[in-house]
Amino acid sequence: MLKTTALSALALSAAAAHAADIDFWYGNTGTGEAAIQAACAAFNEAQDDHRVTCIGQGGYETGMQKAIAAYRSGQHPALIQFFDAGTLDLMLSGAVMPVAEFAPDADWDGYITGARSYYETSQGALYSQPYNGSTLIFYGNRALLAKAGIEALPQSWEGVAEAARALKAAGVDCPFVTDGHPWRVLEQFAARHGLPVATRNNGYGGLDAEYVFNQGPVAQHLQNLADWRDDGLVKLDADTAAGNYATAFNTGECAMMEGSTGSYGAAHAALGDKVEIAMAPIYDGYARHNTLIGGASIWVMKGHSEADYDAARAFLDFLRQDEQQIEFTRATGYVPVTESALAALQASPEAASLEFATAGVGVDSLNQPGNPDSRGIRLGFYVQFRDIFMEETQKAFTGGQSMQAALDNAAACGNALLRRFEQTYQGVALP
Amino acid sequence: MKQAIFRSRLLPWALAAPQLIVLFLFFYLPILLAFFWAFHLEQPFGGGSQFVGLQNFRRVLGSAEFWSSAGATLLYMVLASGSSILAALILALAADRALKVSPVARNVFLWPKAVASASIGVVFVFILNPYLGILAPLNDLWPGIWNPRTNAVHTWIMLFAANVWSAIPFSFIILLAGLQAIPQELHKAGAMDGAGPWRRLRDIQLPLLTPQLFVVIVLEVADSLSGSFGLIDTMTQGGPGGATNLLVYKIYADGFKAYDLSGAATQTVILMALVACVTGLQYVFLERKVKYDR
Structure with missing residues (x-):
């Protein structure tokens, strides 16, 4: 059974090869934008099956405005980065699908508490993939x-x-x-x-x-x-x-x-x-x-082909990797958002360098004991x-x-x- | 004059069609949509909208924020159009006289027209910066005497300064053209009868300038209601504390930053009605005083 699923999955991904060019919209500018573009280039470099085109929208709010217009006219990207305050508006929009259902195999429990709780449903399933986390x-x-x-x-x-x-x-x-x-x-x-x-x-x-x-x-x-x-x-x-x-x-x-x-x-x-x-x-x-975690997370938008979604899954997997997160932290000052990335960073000889100074304090602060009122804002x-x-x-x-x-x-x-x-x-x- | 006769009834429509289609798509359709949304609650991502009757209007008209915004809009309308027309009139009267610098001035006063209001806003924020701008020395002498970032009155002054600067060219050129069209004989006859410049201004120039003044007033007033967006967005973002949150800016903020499409549409409908009313009243009450015959 497992074998056939694996085989059919393989066949599917082979069929999807070269077919999927997806867009990813983000809002950051400056150093954040440079780091995101670097991650996109690294992903395109690392494999031949998919291509992601990363398009800056000039700001979180502008990105949201454009996404609303694009979604209403069916021109929206497969992946989009949205900021913390828009979380509930998006969850109820009917325009996105929960990332935990979209990629059930990923280790969603590996996210640090403060990052998880902000973007999870009341029942505890992640709705979007935490990306550039700050606090x-x-x-x-x-x-x-x-x-x-x-x-x-x-x-x-x-x-x-x-x-x-x-x-x-x-x-x-x-x-x-x-x-x-x-x-x-x-x-x-x-x-x-x-x-x-x-x-x-x-x-x-x-x-x-x-x-x-x-x-x-x-x-x-x-x-x-x-x-x-x-x-x-x-x-x-x-x-x-x-x-x-x-x-x-x-x-x-x-x-x-x-x-x-x-x-x-x-x-x-x-x-x-x-x-x-x-x-x-x-x-x-x-x-x-x-x-609370600030910054933004990545949302999967509805209405794309299965081939596009394969590419989206691959890109999300890529961004979750420890090395990618550490590189992103180094370039921006955002904090690592998974336990494994944090552990990998702390184990590395570079942990003490000034570029990573915020990672320690920031993650410490995010990982303090929580209560039901410190999960996030769902308004x-x-x-x-x-x-x-x-x-x-x-x-x-x-x-x-x-x-x-x-x-x-x-x-x-x-x-x-x-x-x-x-x-x-x-x-x-x-x- | 020779009159064209179209044999086909469709041909004139076909010839006008491109213009009509553009007008419909970019002018009437958005207005119809604004009316539609004003009576519905609309989900931002288009998930569904439900008819709510007059609820949006009740909500908007019942909010103190709307009324303070509407009050600020009317205040801005009166003061901004008044100050820019007065300044343009004074400059046009001066440039109309046979002064040495008149030809240069007639040219130079048109230049601001070529600068977008957003750019003017950026420049004036810098010029009037309380710590780095031209008024900064005042703050060194008396700390806090000039701070448009926190003091609403100062913010308004800053906004008017930028607005006058950007609004002068348009009124100036129309008023100047009107003044230049006044026959020299009238001036000469007046002068021979012993009328000084002030007397001639009151009895000859201003009465004969009323058609141009009327046009300028109608257009400037309508423009002050809807055209302040560029300045506000670059200079104040509606602040401090909402003091300069004029309706045009509030509509943008509510619709685009807050995803309140229904509320923004409702306020758009109200603003449209306001512009139509103000313009209509001007035609009813002001146009009577206009003398088109010379």
Whole structure:
């Protein structure tokens, strides 16, 4: 039986040889794009059966817009990379198929916890293949911290506030910088404190979830950020000369920031060994939970031939290989997403080199013990919610309204979005 | 004049067909689709749409965000078209006079027309950058006195500056052409009767310029409602805190960034109705004052 299946599979793949040229759309630009193109070239080089053409779309959001238009007109690619916040929109779109069913033989359990939980169904089957994974870590500028006599990066928010006061007293104008983006100040904050952003475990339990971040410790943290900004301890993008938090850190204007592991490459290029990294701070008295995976994953789109899908499977297999992941990590600062790739990296003599500095801290952070609220975000129209959150909190930071009013408004608008999402997908079951 | 007579009834339609097809495909079809989506809840990937009656309109009209966006749009309409027409009128009056620099000015003032509004936006963001731009020295003296990134009033000023700059050429050339068409005899006769430049402006130039002013007002007002996208996308992205989130930009953000096709379509329908209303009102109330006879 097994033999015949293997034989027929062989016959199938032989028939498919040379027949399959597939497209893969991605959103990254800059170093990420170069690394993706390198992986595509390596795949095409490594075998003769299939060809993948990798097409950059200039951004995650643009990629999604084009995919929607392409899918509606039947011109969509077989494989496409989408970013974290669009996960639920895609799962319910009817345009994609679960990767765990698409390639049942792959070792889907080998993915690290934080990467798996974000892209799996409520029942635990992976829907997309995690690809460029990042997470939130804490950055410090050694030289500026030393000015205030700070030896190590603080690990608690209380410590961050204290360090910021010391830095300000020592003449550092911008102790801590953030852009106030909800990925940093809301989602990652709630996850690593084990707190919910919305009920029903952030929507994993059903489409009837409701936002609850506007109360309790999450709301208190945002209030603290606003207070600290009034005290001159925290600066936002607009308050910095650079106009952007990561640039402000890289140019040495600011001493500390919360940022993606993906920012490490640019920071290290600019500041060299002055850059210090650690896990993102938590408030005293909380147990540390995992942070969420950021970046993007690869989705299989419906409506292609079996030959195309053979090629897609081969390409996904190729990208999952340890060497490919390590190479990708080296080039970009994204973290390895499978246990075996991580083990292979740690066993290699290069593990200690600076190019891999984020892999250790990042994966550590992703692999902290989880709870049902730190699995991920499974909320509809979430991209739009992020914009609303930014807009409302910006008004609070610039003094147009109180932080509590901003959070209440954002939650109310967000809940209206969730209800409309529920209605738009009436009768569609949450996978 | 000789009149052409078509014997076949189909021939005129056939000759007009290419234009009609293009108009239908790229103008009427999208409008019909916008109306369709405005009454449906549409799944982004086209999985299915359901008729929901007026629910989308109730949702849009019931949201505070829409009203603040609509208010900002109307404010922008009045101030942006007003300021750019006034500036163009002053420059056209100056260039119409027989000054030494007039021929050069008539040429130079047209140049901004060749620059896309997105490029103008990028350039003005840099010029008015609070830390690196021309106003940065003010911030050194009085920290925080100029910051269009966080202060909504400053953001609006920045937007108007860029808009005036980009909108002048069009109004300028139409108004200048109108001024140049005013017969010299009228000026001379007025001058001989002892009318100074101001008097001639009030009693001769402005009344005779009303047809051109009317055209400019109608077009600038309609353009300010829909043409601000390039500037907003490059300069403010609707910020700070949604202060410059005009309807055109909100429609784009809702439809393309948030996959809310129904909401974006509903707002498109509302914006279309607004443009039609404003233009209609202008024809009803303003055109009466226009003197076409000379």
